[in-house]
Amino acid sequence: MKPTTLVEFVRDTYQTDKFIPLHAPTFSGNEKAYVNETIASTFVSSVGKFVDEFEQKIEAYTGSAKAVATMNGTAALHAALYMAGVERGDLVITQALTFVATCNALYHMGAEPIFVDVSPVSLGLCPKAVDTYLGEYAELTEQGCVHKKTRQRIRAVVPMHTFGHPVELDELVAVCLKWQLVLVEDAAESLGSFYKGKHTGTLGDYSAISFNGNKVITTGGGGMVLCRTKEQGARTKHVTTTAKVPHPFEFYHDEPGFNYRMPNLNAALGCAQMEVLEAYLVKKRVLAEQYAVLFAGSEYSFVREPEYAQSNYWLNAIICPNKSSRDQLLEQTNAAGVMTRPIWQLMHRLPMFQNALRGDLTHSEFIEAHLVNIPSTPVEIVKK
Numbered sequence: 001m002k003p004t005t006l007v008e009f010v011r012d013t014y015q016t017d018k019f020i021p022l023h024a025p026t027f028s029g030n031e032k033a034y035v036n037e038t039i040a041s042t043f044v045s046s047v048g049k050f051v052d053e054f055e056q057k058i059e060a061y062t063g064s065a066k067a068v069a070t071m072n073g074t075a076a077l078h079a080a081l082y083m084a085g086v087e088r089g090d091l092v093i094t095q096a097l098t099f100v101a102t103c104n105a106l107y108h109m110g111a112e113p114i115f116v117d118v119s120p121v122s123l124g125l126c127p128k129a130v131d132t133y134l135g136e137y138a139e140l141t142e143q144g145c146v147h148k149k150t151r152q153r154i155r156a157v158v159p160m161h162t163f164g165h166p167v168e169l170d171e172l173v174a175v176c177l178k179w180q181l182v183l184v185e186d187a188a189e190s191l192g193s194f195y196k197g198k199h200t201g202t203l204g205d206y207s208a209i210s211f212n213g214n215k216v217i218t219t220g221g222g223g224m225v226l227c228r229t230k231e232q233g234a235r236t237k238h239v240t241t242t243a244k245v246p247h248p249f250e251f252y253h254d255e256p257g258f259n260y261r262m263p264n265l266n267a268a269l270g271c272a273q274m275e276v277l278e279a280y281l282v283k284k285r286v287l288a289e290q291y292a293v294l295f296a297g298s299e300y301s302f303v304r305e306p307e308y309a310q311s312n313y314w315l316n317a318i319i320c321p322n323k324s325s326r327d328q329l330l331e332q333t334n335a336a337g338v339m340t341r342p343i344w345q346l347m348h349r350l351p352m353f354q355n356a357l358r359g360d361l362t363h364s365e366f367i368e369a370h371l372v373n374i375p376s377t378p379v380e381i382v383k384k
């Protein structure tokens with residue numbers, strides 16, 4: 001199959017001769033009405049009804065005990081790691097195949113990543129690889145799980161649901177129990193993705209969702225921490241809102257807090273976007289199905305959701321037969337105004353994480369060299 005066939009298919013699908021992005025936001029519902037309402041009310045900032053409403057909508061949709069809105073997904077992840085008890089000097093297991101925000105959040109907790117391989121099926125953290133790494137390099141002590149060589153505490157495991165495809169969560173939960181580790185899900189990309197009927201981000205102790213402009217739905221910038229219990233949720237809300245102890249007029253803060261609040265203006269956008277989420281997800285599945293048909297029998301392999309899961313198909317992806325065909329596809333499609341992108345360079349190639357501990361990364365390296373993301377915005381009029 002020639003790269004021009006993909007270009008033609010995408011142009012035909014989106015019915016435009018203009019530049020086609022990977023994932024553009026679409027506002028077809030009550031976005032303007034709700035945003036105008038916040039402006040009219042003057043409650044555009046950290047107080048307002050839309051923040052509570054948005055949190056409740058996310059709780060109802062995901063089945064999370066408590067959702068706490070934040071200013072972006074990285075802030076949500078930072079707060080989640082803080083709540084998970086990650087401390088300066090701790091080690092945190094995550095994947096090298098992720099967006100840099102996952103590692104930035106744990107870096108700013110003073111922790112260091114250990115990079116473990118991903119599963120070729122989910123593209124996310126592989127439970128077997130985590131268990132194998134721990135079996136070789138870790139031991140359980142009075143202090144919990146400790147790295148045998150560095151003697152640092154290993155505190156948490158942070159899987160990321162790559163492009164919306166859920167990782168094997170039951171198996172990861174079991175590995176975390178076995179090794180006394182806290183599970184924090186980076187669910188930034190997976191709103192609308194379910195693992196065996198449960199929403200991603202609800203099996204870990206904490207998780208983070210992003211509402212950045214390129215995600216499934218957007219609040220402009222925004223994030224959400226999902227918490228497993230109401231108590232954890234109450235404390236997460238407390239620390240993300242400067243840890244102020246409620247009082248009619250006194251300012252008293254009982255721990256070093258974050259100001260990670262989501263402004264009401266952004267939450268208004270989020271409430272409107274939640275109303276169209278289901279429709280977007282249906283459209284995204286239709287598009288993924290069409291891509292699957294297009295690539296069937298070609299040298300490109302379309303990335304499907306794992307059989308145990310329902311993915312939101314946030315970003316569609318294909319695996320190219322080799323690196324040179326990948327580069328050729330990237331060059332020809334981008335030159336034709338159809339945006340395609342390689343996956344992120346692996347985290348241990350970045351200067352700040354090059355000395356991080358790591359296990360075998362065979363699958364991560366393969367995916368890094370072969371994967372290309374293709375346009376994934378939900379289509380209004382899907383032809384054929």
Ligand SMILES: *Cc1c(COP(=O)(O)O)cnc(C)c1O
Binds near residue numbers: 075101210212223
């Ligand atoms: C988008 C994203 C984030 C962070 O989200 P922001 O809202 O942009 O801060 C974190 N992790 C992953 C994997 C992401 O894709």
